[in-house]
Each structure stands twice: as structure tokens, then as C-alpha cells.
Amino acid sequence: xxxxxxxxxxxxxxxxxxxxxxxxxxxxxxxxxxxxxxxxxxxxxxxxxxxxxxxxxxxxxxxxxxxxxxxxxxxxxxxxxxxxxxxxxxxxxxxxxxxxxxxxxxxxxxxxxxxxxxxxxxxxxxxxxxxxxxxxxxxxxxxxxxxxxxxxxxxxxxxxxxxxxxxxxxxxxxxxxxxxxxxxxxxxxxxxxxxxxxxxxxxxxxxxxxxxxxxxxxxxxxxxxxxxxxxxxxxxxxxxxxxxxxxxxxxxxxxxxxxxxxxxxxxxx
Amino acid sequence: xxxxxxxxxxxxxxxxxxxxxxxxxxxxxxxxxxxxxxxxxxxxxxxxxxxxxxxxxxxxxxxxxxxxxxxxxxxxxxxxxxxxxxxxxxxxxxxxxxxxxxxxxxxxxxxxxxxxxxxxxxxxxxxxxxxxxxxxxxxxxxxxxxxxxxxxxxxxxxxxxxxxxxxxxxxxxxxxxxxxxxxxxxxxxxxxxxxxxxxxxxxxxxxxxxxxxxxxxxxxxxxxxxxxxxxxxxxxxxxxxxxxxxxxxxxxxxxxxxxxxxxxxxxxxxxx
Numbered sequence: 395x396x397x398x399x400x401x402x403x404x405x406x407x408x409x410x411x412x413x414x415x416x417x418x419x420x421x422x423x424x425x426x427x428x429x430x431x432x433x434x435x436x437x438x439x440x441x442x443x444x445x446x447x448x449x450x451x452x453x454x455x456x457x458x459x460x461x462x463x464x465x466x467x468x469x470x471x472x473x474x475x476x477x478x479x480x481x482x483x484x485x486x487x488x489x490x491x492x493x494x495x496x497x498x499x500x501x502x503x504x505x506x507x508x509x510x511x512x513x514x515x516x517x518x519x520x521x522x523x524x525x526x527x528x529x530x531x532x533x534x535x536x537x538x539x540x541x542x543x544x545x546x547x548x549x550x551x552x553x554x555x556x557x558x559x560x561x562x563x564x565x566x567x568x569x570x571x572x573x574x575x576x577x578x579x580x581x582x583x584x585x586x587x588x589x590x591x592x593x594x595x596x597x598x599x600x601x602x603x604x605x606x607x608x609x610x611x612x613x614x615x616x617x618x619x620x621x622x623x624x625x626x627x628x629x630x631x632x633x634x635x636x637x638x639x640x641x642x643x644x645x646x647x648x649x650x651x652x653x654x655x656x657x658x659x660x661x662x663x
Numbered sequence: 664x665x666x667x668x669x670x671x672x673x674x675x676x677x678x679x680x681x682x683x684x685x686x687x688x689x690x691x692x693x694x695x696x697x698x699x700x701x702x703x704x705x706x707x708x709x710x711x712x713x714x715x716x717x718x719x720x721x722x723x724x725x726x727x728x729x730x731x732x733x734x735x736x737x738x739x740x741x742x743x744x745x746x747x748x749x750x751x752x753x754x755x756x757x758x759x760x761x762x763x764x765x766x767x768x769x770x771x772x773x774x775x776x777x778x779x780x781x782x783x784x785x786x787x788x789x790x791x792x793x794x795x796x797x798x799x800x801x802x803x804x805x806x807x808x809x810x811x812x813x814x815x816x817x818x819x820x821x822x823x824x825x826x827x828x829x830x831x832x833x834x835x836x837x838x839x840x841x842x843x844x845x846x847x848x849x850x851x852x853x854x855x856x857x858x859x860x861x862x863x864x865x866x867x868x869x870x871x872x873x874x875x876x877x878x879x880x881x882x883x884x885x886x887x888x889x890x891x892x893x894x895x896x897x898x899x900x901x902x903x904x905x906x907x908x909x910x911x912x913x914x915x916x917x918x919x920x921x922x923x924x925x926x927x928x929x930x931x932x933x934x935x
Contacts, residue, residue: 497931501822505924508814516805532801536785545777548817552846553770555820558827558834559847565831572831579828652774659766 400428403489404482411584413596414603414612415478423478430483437484437493441502444476448510455517455618458525463622467615473510474611477503511611512542515640518614522634531634534641541644542610546651551578553659570661577658606647610640669697672758673751680852682868683876684747692747699752706753706762710771713745717779724786724886727794732890735786736883742779743879746772780875781808783882784909791906794894803909810916811878815923820846822931838933845930873915881908 401407401420404427410416430440451469454462480503487493519535522528554574558564564571587599603609617636626632670676670689673696679685699709720738723731749772756762788804791797823842826833833839855867871877888904895902 495935497822497826497934498928501819501927501931504818504822505815508818509809513809520801532789536805540778540782543812543814545812545817546774548814548821549774549777550770551821551824552817553766553773554824555843556769556847556849557766558824559840559843562834562840562843565827565834575824575828575831578824655770655774656767659770662766663764 397424397428400424400431400486404486406481406485408589409585410588411581412603412608413588413600414608416588419475419478419608423475423482426475427479427482427486430479431486435483437480437487437499438502440476440480440483441499441506444473444480445506445509447473447476448506448514452513452517455514456520456524458521460622463618467618467622470514470611470615470618474608474615477506508543511607511614512539514611514614515539515542515637518618518633519637522631522637526630526634528634531637534637538637538641538644541641541648544648544651546648546655550655550659554578557662568662570663574658574662605643613640666693666697669693669700669755673755675750675754677857678853679856680849681871681876682856682864683871683880685856688743688747688876692744692751695744695748696751696755699748700755704752706749706756706768707771709745709749709752710768710775713742713749714775714778716742716745717775717782721782721786724783724882725789725793727790729890732886736886739783739879739883743876746775776875777812780878780882781811784808784811784878784912787882787886787905788909791903791909794903795901795906797906800906800909803913807909807913807916810913810920811874813920813923815920815927816846819927819931823934826934833934836934838930842927842930842934873912874919878912881912 401424404424405420406415410420435443447469451466451473454466454469457463457466480499484493484499488495516532516535516539519531519538522531522535554571557571561568565575566572584599587595591599604613613636617632621632624632626634670693673693674689675684679689681688716738720735720742723735723738726732726735749768753762753768757764785804785808788800788802788807791800791804819842823839823846826839834843852867855863858864885904885908892904
């Protein structure tokens with residue numbers, strides 16, 4: 395089978411919803427996917443490996459040696475590549491009739507996301523504390539971790555699920571709920587922006603991706619690599635800057651998300 | 664209006680889903696609710712005040728001074744009391760026709776829960792680190808915080824809601840309904856409270872004591888205990904009650920998070 399055929403079978407192609415994935419990561423991930431296919435590794439095993447890579451990176455993130463920083467960056471990169479590979483393996487298995495589609499893989503994948511970049515930010519803050527003795531860095535790392543965890547969105551999902559559990563007909567009959575459900579399904583809008591958006595739309599999408607997901611993971615890898623080779627200023631290094639900027643960004647995002655949900659959910663009885 | 668009428672209007676009564684609330688908290692909270700009604704405070708203001716109390720308690724829980732160790736638990740109690748008051752106010756205003764029922768209040772309330780007990784656990788870990796310089800205490804507090812946050816349940820809700828957003832008809836699917844019913848635990852909790860089977864009630868008491876609201880009460884108690892019990896030595900390590908508490912509960916919360924994740928993985932295997 396040619397590389398193109400693998401891409402056609404495994405990747406999202408016209409359904410790709412992240413520009414950074416389309417332009418960078420899918421170009422690499424397919425080779426790992428093919429290797430995993432040859433080795434008979436399943437999608438869930440790849441997700442599990444990504445969890446191992448993510449958790450292992452936490453240990454190295456707390457250290458300040460060059461080797462540790464490079465190892466942490468490599469493990470985060472591995473985690474992120476495997477995060478693509480598991481989906482590609484799942485698509486391959488479904489399209490070739492080797493497995494049936496179910497939500498288990500999707501749930502597992504989302505769960506691993508929830509125990510990855512947020513934890514990484516906190517553990518990285520420990521390394522700053524070790525190097526400079528800034529206790530505020532640990533607090534900031536913790537706030538960043540909570541911010542990246544997107545509580546406003548997942549709590550909203552829990553509230554909506556509870557509402558539907560109590561009143562199943564509401565998904566058809568309650569216009570406010572129908573509207574909220576439609577807004578929750580952002581993927582189609584993202585796909586639209588990636589494939590058919592104007593230059594401005596695409597630039598805006600790229601900016602949002604760079605600042606939030608998956609940009610923060612890529613920037614974290616780059617920050618670690620730069621800090622591995624650059625000793626930093628006497629009072630701070632690049633990780634400090636990363637921590638301050640991202641914690642601020644995610645705190646603002648969390649507050650905005652909460653306010654938006656409060657407004658949306660006011661319409662639903 | 665007399666107290667029992669306020670209780671009838673404001674409280675959950677037969678719909679109460681926590682034993683601790685039924686037997687302790689509701690007995691006290693009604694007085695605060697009446698005060699808030701007299702002051703014309705809306706329910707969301709009470710929720711907001713509970714957020715302030717919760718975050719304020721985290722600040723004091725980080726410290727080891729006697730004042731902070733009294734203020735921390737006092738603010739936790741305030742938070743927990745206001746957590747009852749906001750619901751009671753909302754019920755009162757809705758029944759009086761002064762407020763329309765909406766999911767907003769419930770969302771605000773649950774959101775504040777997500778910024779309360781878990782953050783307090785982390786603060787405990789930091790205070791232990793400050794006292795004994797054990798770095799693992801920070802990690803322990805952090806692990807307790809993350810595991811207590813119930814991500815597996817929250818994400819299950821997110822996945823199922825996204826599924827319904829893509830395909831509304833899936834709501835008729837039995838496996839989807841099973842997941843939705845599991846997420847909406849309230850009716851199950853009410854059933855257990857009113858159950859005549861002592862085993863059901865015992866299980867409910869243990870669950871409440873180990874998790875919510877027991878964790879909150881435990882944080883108050885262990886902090887206050889450390890005020891009167893000086894640090895002591897176990898196996899040549901200096902410890903206090905807060906550290907022992909974290910050592911005991913973190914593995915329980917971790918095991919519970921794993922159990923939740925495995926349960927949802929199994930459930931989601933049934934849904935296409």
C-alpha cells in the first residue's frame with residue numbers, strides 16, 4: 395500500500411480541524427502509524443503509550459539539567475505524535491473492518507488529554523521553583539493547570555447531560571437546548587475554517603491554535619529545548635515567561651468561558 | 664412565615680440526596696437563608712460569596728499560623744453553608760415566582776464545587792511542605808486535587824453530550840440512556856437515603872464520608888486538630904494530622920478516579 399493510500403485510510407483529510415495538524419503533524423504521524431500497523435499495535439495501545447509518555451515527561455519536567463529538559467521535550471513530542479497515531483490507527487481498523495466504531499477510544503483519548511498538558515505545566519513550575527526558589531511559580535503552575543483543565547466546558551457538559559437525563563425529549567423540543575447542543579459541536583466550524591476559510595479566518599485560526607490547543611504543547615516543547623541550551627537571565631528563564639503568559643491567558647479564557655456558559659444556560663429551564 | 668414553612672419552601676426535604684445535609688447542615692442553613700431573604704440577596708450572590716469563601720480558605724490553608732488554621736476551616740464552613748443557602752434561596756424565589764428556573768444557577772453552583780475541595784487539598788499539601796519541607800507533600804496534595812476533580816465523570820458527560828450534539832436521535836439508544844442515567848446520580852442518591860435497607864444507607868454514609876461532603880469536613884477537622892496536636896514522629900519522620908490525612912486519602916481518590924475511568928470505558932464500548 396502506498397503512503398497516499400495510508401493517508402487516505404488513516405487521516406482526517408477533509409475533516410481535519412486543526413491547521414497545525416494539517417500543516418505539520420500529519421506529515422510525520424503517518425510514518426509512526428504505518429510502523430505501528432506493521433507491529434500490530436492497536437489504537438488503544440497507542441493511546442496508552444501516549445499516556446505513559448505524558449506521565450514520564452512529568453518527572454523530567456521537574457528537573458533542570460540539559461538531559462532532563464531534552465528528555466521531557468522528547469517525551470511530550472512523543473505524546474503528541476501518539477495522540478495523532480491512535481486516531482489514525484482507529485480509522486484504519488474501522489475502515490478495513492477490523493473493528494467497529496465506538497465511543498470508548500474517543501473517551502480514552504479525551505481522558506488522556508485531561509491528564510497531559512495541564513499536569514505538564516504544574517510539574518514544569520516545580521523546576522522553576524527548584525532553580526530560582528520562586529514559590530509563586532508553583533502557585534502559578536497550579537493555577538495554569540486548573541485553567542488548562544477547562545472546567546467551565548466540562549461542567550457545562552455535565553449540567554446539560556443531567557438535563558437530558560431528566561428530560562430526554564428536550565433534545566428535540568427545547569429550542570435553547572438545541573441551540574446550545576449545536577454550539578457545542580465546534581468541529582464542523584473548525585473544519586470549515588481550516589479548509590474553506592478566508593486568509594483572515596485561517597490566520598485567526600492559526601493564532602488561536604498557537605495560543606491555546608495544540609499551540610501550548612508545541613510552545614512548551616520549544617521552551618524546554620531553548621532552556622536546555624540557553625542558561626537564561628539571572629532572575630528568570632524562558633519557562634518562567636511561558637508560565638506567566640500561559641497562566642494569564644488560560645485564566646482569562648476560563649473566566650470568559652464561565653461567563654459565556656452562564657449566559658447560555660440561563661436560557662434553559 | 665414560620666421556620667417550618669421556610670423549610671418547606673426552601674429545602675429539598677424528600678429530595679435530599681446527602682445524609683450529612685439532611686441530619687446536620689439543613690438544620691443550620693435555613694437561618695442563613697432567612698437572613699439572606701430578608702436582605703434580598705439573590706441566589707447567585709450567595710454562590711459568588713461561597714466562591715470567595717472557598718478561595719479565601721485556600722489562602723489560609725496554605726499557612727501554618729494558629730490564626731490561619733482557624734480562619735481556613737471557618738471559611739470552609741462558610742463556603743459549605745453558603746453552598747446550601749444558594750440552593751435554598753433559588754428554590755424560595757422560584758416558588759414565590761420571583762425567579763424563573765434555569766440551568767444557570769445549577770451551573771454556577773457546580774462550577775464553584777470544581778474550585779473548592781480539590782483546591783483545598785492542594786493547599787493542605789503546600790502547608791505541609793512549608794512546615795516539614797517534604798517536597799512529596801506538594802505532589803501528594805496535587806495528586807489528591809486532580810483525582811478529586813472527577814475528570815472521568817466530567818469527560819464522560821462531555822463525550823456523551825458531543826455525541827448527542829452530532830446525533831440527537833442517539834438519545835433513544837439504550838446504552839446512551841444508561842450513560843445519561845449514571846451521570847444524573849441524584850435520583851439514585853435520594854433512593855439510597857430513603858432506602859429501608861441498612862446496607863444501602865451504610866454504603867451511602869461511607870461514600871459521603873470518604874468523598875463529598877466528607878472530604879470537606881475532614882479538611883476542616885484535620886486543620887483544627889493540627890492546632891491542638893503538635894507534630895509528632897512516626898518512623899523517624901515528623902508528621903502532623905494533615906500529612907497523615909493526605910497520605911490516607913490520596914490513594915483512595917486515585918483508586919476512585921481509576922475505577923470511574925474504567926467504568927466509563929466499559930460503558931462507552933457499547934455506544935457506536
